[in-house]
Amino acid sequence: MASSSLCHRYFNKITVTPFFNTKKLHHYSPRRISLRVNRRSFSISATMSSSTKKVLIPVAHGTEPFEAVVMIDVLRRGGADVTVASVENQVGVDACHGIKMVADTLLSDITDSVFDLIMLPGGLPGGETLKNCKPLEKMVKKQDTDGRLNAAICCAPALAFGTWGLLEGKKATCYPVFMEKLAACATAVESRVEIDGKIVTSRGPGTTMEFSVTLVEQLLGKEKAVEVSGPLVMRPNPGDEYTITELNQVSWSFEGTPQILVPIADGSEEMEAVAIIDVLKRAKANVVVAALGNSLEVVASRKVKLVADVLLDEAEKNSYDLIVLPGGLGGAEAFASSEKLVNMLKKQAESNKPYGAICASPALVFEPHGLLKGKKATAFPAMCSKLTDQSHIEHRVLVDGNLITSRGPGTSLEFALAIVEKFYGREKGLQLSKATLV
Incomplete structure (x- = not known):
């Protein structure tokens, strides 16, 4: 299943049944809930914690910053508990174009954690670093085996997912210059966003917002995706020549x-x-x-x-x-x-x-x-x-x-x-x- 945009028509094309009703819970995250020492409060806190969808976004030196930031921002708007993890030996990351970011944690500190979604940004040499990160590869493969969502954009579908063998027999897309490499390990398509089972792929910076809102829908349902997309003022005609x-x-x-x-x-x-x-x-x-x-x-x-x-x-x-x-x-x-x-x-x-x-x-x-x-x-x-x-x-x-x-x-x-x-x-x-x- 694929989508070419996240305009109004897109939401009519993709139907995903939400796993649970997040309407009353999306403003909360476990980190914001104080735990009181009584059984009733603990029960409420535990319920909210288990209902919050957990997302991992790994970053590295040379990660494409716009892709990473949009992914983080949009998923947090949807109410997901997003962890930004550096695969380097420091939380500070020098992304592409001299943009500096600070991750929430080191990947090495959370390798045993379980996530509902792992999504990889692109950028070079960041994409190569993610591909060569063995702990990340292990986490993504387990994610796939367990039937949970994996997603990647730009060079990451070809460099990481393709190299790790996740795309065999699947449709996928990526940044145009990596399409030949992608075709060697998947059915390469030119969709702006491509969904095949539990793997979602996308093309590059200009498709990141569509990609991210698609993943909000996959995790939290169509209603939440529409709610998130409205204030973003997304393009009604993505891919067309921009105008001023x-x-x-x-x-x-x-x-x-x-x-x-x-x-x-x-x-x-x-x-x-x-x-x-x-x-x-x-x-x-x-x-x-x-x-x-x-x-x-x-x-x-x-x-x-x-x-x-x-x-x-x-x-x-x-x-x-x-x-x-x-x-x-x-x-x-x-x-x-x-x-x-x-x-x-x-x-x-x-x-x-x-x-x-x-x-x-x-x-x-x-x-x-x-x-x-x-x-x-x-x-x-x-x-x-x-x-x-x-x-x-x-x-x-x-x-x-x-x-x-x-x-x-x-x-x-x-x-x-x-x-x-x-x-x-x-x-x-x-x-x-x-x-x-x-």
């Missing part, structure tokens, strides 16, 4: 290499932050990730731990061709409260230099500080009522002169590609769109 709406067109200039500042804070939306950083670094822009506060490590909205390059205090000393904010309610509120960041944004706008934001940030940061005056903008649907001018809110990516805004996690790759297009031209944007399978 532009008003008052001006050129975005730079000397040498675009210098781009991406602030992050506790509560920032990790999918949006990583999409922006990932795509712009693929374009060879110089991206500086700056943390608000006193620590380089930031705990994002779905508890993904990201590590910035510098603190905002240091980043403030330099000038930038673009300052662009991810969303996330907590992160946007932190941005709006930062006098230093707001002053940087105001100077950027006064100098007619590009600035942008996605999701909650246009409404919570730009609007109250006068940064949308005379401009058309969009934002996360639930936040658009806070915009003074709501005439163009329906656009997924909107450029008005030196301002660029967008709607949410599901528009973040398009948003990043639009920034690439403004600096490098449409051809470069389309080239990266093809490479990331947007």
Whole structure:
């Protein structure tokens, strides 16, 4: 069974009977439940614990960060208890494109644990490291033998699952350049997401959100998948050429290499932050990730731990061709409260230099500080009522002169590609769109 998108039609195509009713339980996880010393409270806690679906996402140096972060974020939105485990000898992982993540634990510490789903991100050399990790191979094979879900994306279906013999006689998909290798060990198909029994595979960064919501459905049922997909603002036509709406067109200039500042804070939306950083670094822009506060490590909205390059205090000393904010309610509120960041944004706008934001940030940061005056903008649907001018809110990516805004996690790759297009031209944007399978 396969799916080409996770738009409304997708949910009509795939029917999965949920194993249990999670409607009342998905807001809870065992870690958030206090255990009281009495029989009744223990019984309730134990019931919730056994009902929570457990997911393992292994990561390594060279893992594709957007794939990993989307998988973590979306499954946690669904109420799954997601464990991010480093297969390295440290929890800190240097993912692709210089993005740094911190895992929850080491894989070596949880090899005896049982999971309802193990899902592997791609990326190189991360995919090779996962393939060569014997404890992970043993866990995945036992998962398969026991009839539990395994999933992989990008290079991982061919490199890991194929090498381990899990795909014999099965249909599977992967990143295009690995299709020949996949064909040697499976029936290779070009679906964006492919389900064959208890194995789910997908193609790359641009298909990760569809892949992840598919797995929410497999674990928690169709109703939960629809509930999770709505706030993501997913693409209605994945795979089609991305589009942007532009008003008052001006050129975005730079000397040498675009210098781009991406602030992050506790509560920032990790999918949006990583999409922006990932795509712009693929374009060879110089991206500086700056943390608000006193620590380089930031705990994002779905508890993904990201590590910035510098603190905002240091980043403030330099000038930038673009300052662009991810969303996330907590992160946007932190941005709006930062006098230093707001002053940087105001100077950027006064100098007619590009600035942008996605999701909650246009409404919570730009609007109250006068940064949308005379401009058309969009934002996360639930936040658009806070915009003074709501005439163009329906656009997924909107450029008005030196301002660029967008709607949410599901528009973040398009948003990043639009920034690439403004600096490098449409051809470069389309080239990266093809490479990331947007």
